[in-house]
Amino acid sequence: MDTTEHSEHSEASSADQHTDHLVYAMPPKKSAYRRWYGAQHPNVQMVLSQLWMPVFMLIMFILCYVAPFQHAAPRDAPIGVVGTVEETRTLQAAADQGEPGAIAFENLPDYATATRQVSDGDLAAAYDVDSHTLITASALQAQAANIIPKIVTPVLPALGQDETPTVDDLAPLPAHDIGMTPMYLMIAWCISGYLAAMFVGLMGGPLGRRVRFSIIACTAVLLSLLSALLIDPILGAITGHFWALWGLGFIWAFAIGAAVNGVSYFVGRFVAVPAMLMCIFLSMPA
Structure with a gap:
């Protein structure tokens, strides 16, 4: 056997050895959806690949807007009281009896402190006992300025105040604006x-x-x-x-x-x- 025949025989033997280790398998079968998707126009495929965004937005809008707003209610709304500690406690007891957990009253030393904290947004509103005044800031929290008087006024009779309090709006909204x-x-x-x-x-x-x-x-x-x-x-x-x-x-x-x-x-x-x-x-x- 000459050198050429020996070389060809060695290559053939090597090829046979490699072939013995090969595994032939059928390609994975495509689902009906993949076959349908692959048959569409490329532009249609591109549009379909972006439809995750409206699906995502639909789900998140419902979870983040509809779900929380269907049970919208004040929870521990911070309301300052310019008065004595006893008066603050009396109002808190009346509020807890009417709507538990809606209002969290806190005692304030003077009217100036109340206006500053309402203006800064630290308080949703404040009530001055002596002047029978409710301090709000509509432009800062329009929804709170509308809701707070409705939940604070009913508890004021606990202090002997049956009349509607005067409202001191520190930051009124522009005319005809509802916030x-x-x-x-x-x-x-x-x-x-x-x-x-x-x-x-x-x-x-x-x-x-x-x-x-x-x-x-x-x-x-x-x-x-x-x-x-x-x-x-x-x-x-x-x-x-x-x-x-x-x-x-x-x-x-x-x-x-x-x-x-x-x-x-x-x-x-x-x-x-x-x-x-x-x-x-x-x-x-x-």
């Missing part, structure tokens, strides 16, 4: 900030930090300016606060954008889910 303008304005700033950062995360993967933050900051500046123009001089919904609206809108939109951008470093192109969770489904109901 929706500030809420929807904050929502608009929030959504503009998170959408800008979300698209940066979805499509700007290779971009550096400075470019990302520049896009988010510029978007926040321009959109907050647009909102201030629409709200103040054009619609007149909130008048006389153009610069404050622009500055607050920029800070809020940029803060939201920076937070979403930070999350995008961990989840990449899947940033839409945590962004919507933070900025739509959890923040607004809260």
Whole structure:
């Protein structure tokens, strides 16, 4: 046997040895759905692959909005009382008897302390016993300003007060506003900030930090300016606060954008889910 024949025989033997270890198996059978999906037009497949978003939004809207709001009621609403400790305890006992757990009264030393804490949002409202005055801030918490008098007034007879208290609104809402303008304005700033950062995360993967933050900051500046123009001089919904609206809108939109951008470093192109969770489904109901 010459060298060529020996080489061919060795290769054939080696091939036979490798063939002995091969396992032939049938390819996995595709389900009916996969066969149907594979037969669709590529654009149809692309659309179908994105339908997770409306399904996700439907479920989260029901869980985060419908579920909690169907049982909306005050829970331990902090109400200050400018009076004696005994008067505060009397009001708390009357409140617990009528609606347990709805109100948490706390004693305050003077009227100035009450107005400061209501203005800062530390208290939902405050009641001054001597002047028979209920202190509120409608622009800060419009819903609380409407609900609190209805749950506080019924317990005042415990102190011998049968008349409706005088209301001192420290931050009244603009005329004809029921508290929706500030809420929807904050929502608009929030959504503009998170959408800008979300698209940066979805499509700007290779971009550096400075470019990302520049896009988010510029978007926040321009959109907050647009909102201030629409709200103040054009619609007149909130008048006389153009610069404050622009500055607050920029800070809020940029803060939201920076937070979403930070999350995008961990989840990449899947940033839409945590962004919507933070900025739509959890923040607004809260």
